[in-house]
Amino acid sequence: MTEPLAPSSTCADRTPASGHRPLRRVFVRDLELMASVGVYELEKRYEQRLIISADLMVLDDYDGQSDNLGAVLDYSSVVSGIRSIVESGHTNLLETLAERIATRCLADPRVVRVVVRLEKPDIVPGCRTVGIEIVRDRA
Structure with missing residues (x-):
């Protein structure tokens, strides 16, 4: 959770009293795509349903007034990037796919x-879903 702004701050001055830059959470939840992913022969032969979620912490430089899409991280660009990676061809491991995303x-x-979560809902009988989740920070 971000810290409150100092009392004298305005929307144009968005640095909290702590000196840390504010963050905004941008997320994509439960994006369902057909994917060629897996190490088993059946998984290599047939695409399977994959549920993808990404949770991004973004430096929040938005001035609160411009109302311009270019001033923020557009979640549709996140979706199109994920889609492009998933549709680029077969990947053996969910871990590899998550790292690419x-x-x-x-x-x-x-x-x-960024937190990336990949789920295979149809692969293990009796399980609603199996998968992985990774957390990666800017170096």
């Missing part, structure tokens, strides 16, 4: 942290 998200200099 995290790297793409962190390519935007405003993103300081």
Whole structure:
């Protein structure tokens, strides 16, 4: 959670009293895509449903007034980046796919942290879903 602004702050001056830059959370939850992912022969032969979530912590330089999409991180660009990676071909490991998604998200200099969650809902009988989650920070 971000700290409150100092009492004399305005929307144009968005540095909290602590001196830390404020952050904004941008997220994509439960994006369902068909993906070629897995190490088993059946997984290599047939695409399967993959549920993808990404939670990004973004430096918040938005002035609160411009109402211009270019002033913020557009979540549709996050979705299109994820889609592009997933649709680029077969990947053996969910971990590899998650790393590629995290790297793409962190390519935007405003993103300081990303949590990527990948779930396979149809792969293990009796399980609603199995998967992985990674957390990556800007170096």
